[in-house]
Amino acid sequence: MTFINYASREINCKIVYYGPGLCGKTTNLQYIFDSTAPQARGKLISLATETDRTLFFDFMPLELGTVRGFKTRFHLYTVPGQVFYDASRKLILKGVDGVVFVADSQEERMDANIESLYNLEENLQSQGYDLMKIPYVLQLNKRDLNNIVPVEDLAAELKRKDEPVIEAVAATGAGVFDTLKAVAKQVLTELRKG
Amino acid sequence: MADTPILLREQQYHQIKAVLARLRMDASAKVVFLVDKDGQEIASQGEVGNLDTTSLASLAAGNVAATGGMAKLIGEKEFPTLSHEGEKESIHISVIGRLLLVVVFDERSSLGLVKLRSKQVSHQLATMFDEITKNDYDDLESPFAEITDEDIDSLFS
Numbered sequence: 001m002t003f004i005n006y007a008s009r010e011i012n013c014k015i016v017y018y019g020p021g022l023c024g025k026t027t028n029l030q031y032i033f034d035s036t037a038p039q040a041r042g043k044l045i046s047l048a049t050e051t052d053r054t055l056f057f058d059f060m061p062l063e064l065g066t067v068r069g070f071k072t073r074f075h076l077y078t079v080p081g082q083v084f085y086d087a088s089r090k091l092i093l094k095g096v097d098g099v100v101f102v103a104d105s106q107e108e109r110m111d112a113n114i115e116s117l118y119n120l121e122e123n124l125q126s127q128g129y130d131l132m133k134i135p136y137v138l139q140l141n142k143r144d145l146n147n148i149v150p151v152e153d154l155a156a157e158l159k160r161k162d163e164p165v166i167e168a169v170a171a172t173g174a175g176v177f178d179t180l181k182a183v184a185k186q187v188l189t190e191l192r193k194g
Numbered sequence: 195m196a197d198t199p200i201l202l203r204e205q206q207y208h209q210i211k212a213v214l215a216r217l218r219m220d221a222s223a224k225v226v227f228l229v230d231k232d233g234q235e236i237a238s239q240g241e242v243g244n245l246d247t248t249s250l251a252s253l254a255a256g257n258v259a260a261t262g263g264m265a266k267l268i269g270e271k272e273f274p275t276l277s278h279e280g281e282k283e284s285i286h287i288s289v290i291g292r293l294l295l296v297v298v299f300d301e302r303s304s305l306g307l308v309k310l311r312s313k314q315v316s317h318q319l320a321t322m323f324d325e326i327t328k329n330d331y332d333d334l335e336s337p338f339a340e341i342t343d344e345d346i347d348s349l350f351s
């Protein structure tokens with residue numbers, strides 16, 4: 001949920017990275033963290049298991065710059081992708097302004113993508129949101145691997161509306177900022193509508 | 195959308211800061227801050243120094259959300275307060291509607307005092323926040339009303 005502070009002239013928005021286990025959500029955030037100047041971002045907080053699986057969430061505040069005299073700050077969150085962490089996923093969606101769905105392009109993860117996308121729609125609904133209305137981007141990750149589904153097939157299966165579809169290799173950063181930009185743009189455009 | 199955005203006017207912001215400053219003194223606390231349940235920091239007061247209040251805000255919200263989830267599972271609405279006591283530094287969180295009041299304190303204070311003082315300002319903060327969300331914003335010019343695609347692109351250059 002957007003928070004506008006007229007005294008400190010700041011705008012804060014919340015973006016959530018969603019998707020099946022191991023699809024690369026944390027890797028997206030890690031890449032943004034590693035390639036952003038320290039003064040533009042805060043710490044990357046990861047509540048993870050000992051094997052680096054997200055347990056509750058990752059969080060990182062990112063300052064994008066000033067628009068019309070207001071500092072624009074995005075709070076980036078990832079959810080835990082593993083199926084049994086559903087209660088946590090629901091909590092993290094509270095107050096969301098924009099969602100990135102990170103799909104795993106590997107053939108054997110197709111079912112996991114579909115299941116996770118349904119789960120997103122359901123959990124958004126339970127918080128009073130509608131996937132069809134919320135700022136939303138579909139990222140097709142792990143395009144560097146061999147056993148991947150063609151982009152057209154992934155899009156046909158996973159696209160829900162006219163959302164931007166962005167190919168990515170989060171591990172090397174390809175497509176990571178394009179994804180963030182695409183969702184941030186929609187969130188800010190939403191604010192224009194008031 | 196599920197929640198209305200929070201739009202904080204300058205005067206309201208300073209009113210909140212004043213309440214927090216007072217609480218900080220009365221509770222002999224190090225830092226007092228107000229966070230919304232989604233983890234956005236609204237205002238803070240005290241020896242913030244190099245304390246990462248943004249991260250703390252998000253973790254406090256996560257903490258309350260998780261314990262709130264546990265509360266529901268055992269048939270409670272929520273746990274209205276949470277506290278974590280360390281060897282030297284401690285944290286107390288009170289849930290006030292959509293807000294979390296977070297107090298960081300050390301051995302100069304005590305959990306009992308912090309609890310008492312937090313409770314005393316809860317009502318006042320709730321009333322102030324009610325006003326903030328009920329407010330009519332027609333006179334508040336949205337800084338984004340006339341934002342252009344170029345403005346947005348420039349953020350990513």
Ligand SMILES: Nc1nc2c(ncn2[C@@H]2O[C@H](COP(=O)(O)OP(=O)(O)OP(=O)(O)O)[C@@H](O)[C@H]2O)c(=O)[nH]1
Binds near residue numbers: 019026027080142172
């Ligand atoms: N080859 C390849 N590997 C990737 C890519 N993106 C992420 N990975 C790897 O995939 C694994 C899982 O990545 P994470 O970012 O931890 O996945 P996650 O979505 O956060 O997983 P959960 O926290 O369990 O939900 C790691 O070993 C990453 O290095 C990619 O684009 N290509």
Ligand SMILES: [Mg+2]
Binds near residue numbers: 025053054080081
């Ligand atoms: Mg993760």
